[in-house]
Amino acid sequence: INFAHGDVLMVGALTSWTIIGVMRDASPGMPLWLVLVIATLIAMVVCAVLNFTIEKLAYRPLRNSPRLAPLITAIGMSILLQTIAMIIWKPNPKPYPSLLPRQPIEIGGAVISVTQITILATTVIVLALLMWMVNRTNLGRAMRATAENPRVAALMGIRPDVVISATFIIGAMLAAIAGVMWASNYGTVQHAMGFMPGLKAFVAAVMGGIGNLGGAVLGGVLLGLIEALGAGYLGKLTGGFLGSQYTDIFAFVVLALVLTLRPSGLLGERVADRA
Numbered sequence: 001i002n003f004a005h006g007d008v009l010m011v012g013a014l015t016s017w018t019i020i021g022v023m024r025d026a027s028p029g030m031p032l033w034l035v036l037v038i039a040t041l042i043a044m045v046v047c048a049v050l051n052f053t054i055e056k057l058a059y060r061p062l063r064n065s066p067r068l069a070p071l072i073t074a075i076g077m078s079i080l081l082q083t084i085a086m087i088i089w090k091p092n093p094k095p096y097p098s099l100l101p102r103q104p105i106e107i108g109g110a111v112i113s114v115t116q117i118t119i120l121a122t123t124v125i126v127l128a129l130l131m132w133m134v135n136r137t138n139l140g141r142a143m144r145a146t147a148e149n150p151r152v153a154a155l156m157g158i159r160p161d162v163v164i165s166a167t168f169i170i171g172a173m174l175a176a177i178a179g180v181m182w183a184s185n186y187g188t189v190q191h192a193m194g195f196m197p198g199l200k201a202f203v204a205a206v207m208g209g210i211g212n213l214g215g216a217v218l219g220g221v222l223l224g225l226i227e228a229l230g231a232g233y234l235g236k237l238t239g240g241f242l243g244s245q246y247t248d249i250f251a252f253v254v255l256a257l258v259l260t261l262r263p264s265g266l267l268g269e270r271v272a273d274r275a
Contacts, residue, residue, distance in 0.1 A: 001210075002059075002168075003074040005175055006198015007081035008051055012043040012176030013096070013183040013193065014089050019043070020097055032099040036180070043176040051172030055165055078194075085191035093190040096183040119181045126177060127217060133170075134213055143167055147211060196248060203255045209265030218266060226250050 016039040023035050058077050062070045101114045134140035142163045145153040150160040182197055183189045204223050208215025231247040258265065 001071065001074065001202065002171075003071070003198065003202070004054065004077040004081055005171065005201065006194035006196075007078045007085075008047050008054075008172050008194070009175040009179040009182065009197055010085060010189075010191065010194030011050060011081065011179070012047045012172075013179035013189045014085060014191070015046045015176075016040055016043040016180045017094060017096055017183065017189050018089075020099070024097070036099040036184075040177060040180045043180060044173040047172040047176040047179075048169045051168045051175075052165055055168040060161065060164075078198075082191050082194075089191060091191055093188045096187050096189050098184070098187065100184070115184050119185060122177065122181060126174065130170075130174070131213065139163070139166060196251075200251050203251045203258075205265075207254060207258050207265055209267040212265065212267045215265055215267035222266075223251065223254060226254060 016036075019039040019042050020035055023030060023038065027035075054077060058073050059070055062073060098115070100118060104111045104113055105117070106112075134143060142153070142158045143166075145156065145158055146160045146163045153163075154160055178197065179194075182193070200223060201220075204219035205216045206219070207223060208217065208219030227247045227250050230250045
């Protein structure tokens with residue numbers, strides 16, 4: 001489990017913030033949507049190079065080590081990325097420019113912004129492409145085989161090191177897209193912003209079943225619904241003591257419940273205890 005993944009998201013968001021500032025100064029007449037697309041593409045490249053380097057230098061040497069070693073390394077890498085980002089971009093929060101139309105749209109009595117519609121559409125498209133890649137392409141089959149048993153996959157002609165590196169690169173590119181969408185929705189970026197989305201991604205994966213892509217999607221949707229509904233009822237349930245700003249607590253509650261009641265996740269396979 002790469003606990004530094006949320007910080008790769010953070011690097012993507014901050015990189016896009018920098019590129020947007022440079023492009024708006026250099027080409028003030030460029031359409032804002034094009035600025036956002038170019039900034040996202042550059043952030044994807046930066047994150048891909050970063051994650052490839054992390055995998056090769058920090059994780060690959062520990063591949064055959066006890067499970068605790070990569071976990072500790074991932075936590076250390078997360079702290080390192082936050083520290084480097086704090087040095088480069090400074091610790092203060094920065095306003096993320098709104099590059100899409102800001103007027104709200106009412107759909108069925110619900111008010112939603114153009115940014116949120118764009119995020120939803122982008123998420124659906126990216127998830128569809130990811131599911132197709134994992135289930136229909138040779139790379140996807142190699143990923144599943146390597147995840148199941150790297151040694152057997154190697155005997156079948158698959159190169160586990162190449163497949164794992166490709167997985168880290170694809171994950172980094174997706175993290176960059178997520179970072180841009182997160183920053184566009186919340187309107188601010190800073191060096192510590194990756195912790196909460198990284199945690200929620202982990203909760204969604206555990207909730208759906210580690211290693212199950214469809215389960216991770218289901219876990220993410222359910223977690224979002226729980227947080228959205230919880231935001232509306234949290235004040236009533238606590239007599240006004242806790243407001244909607246405390247909705248992140250549901251991620252921790254869900255994680256604790258899933259690990260206690262069903263560690264394999266909703267769609268994960270139950271593993272019998274060994275004598």
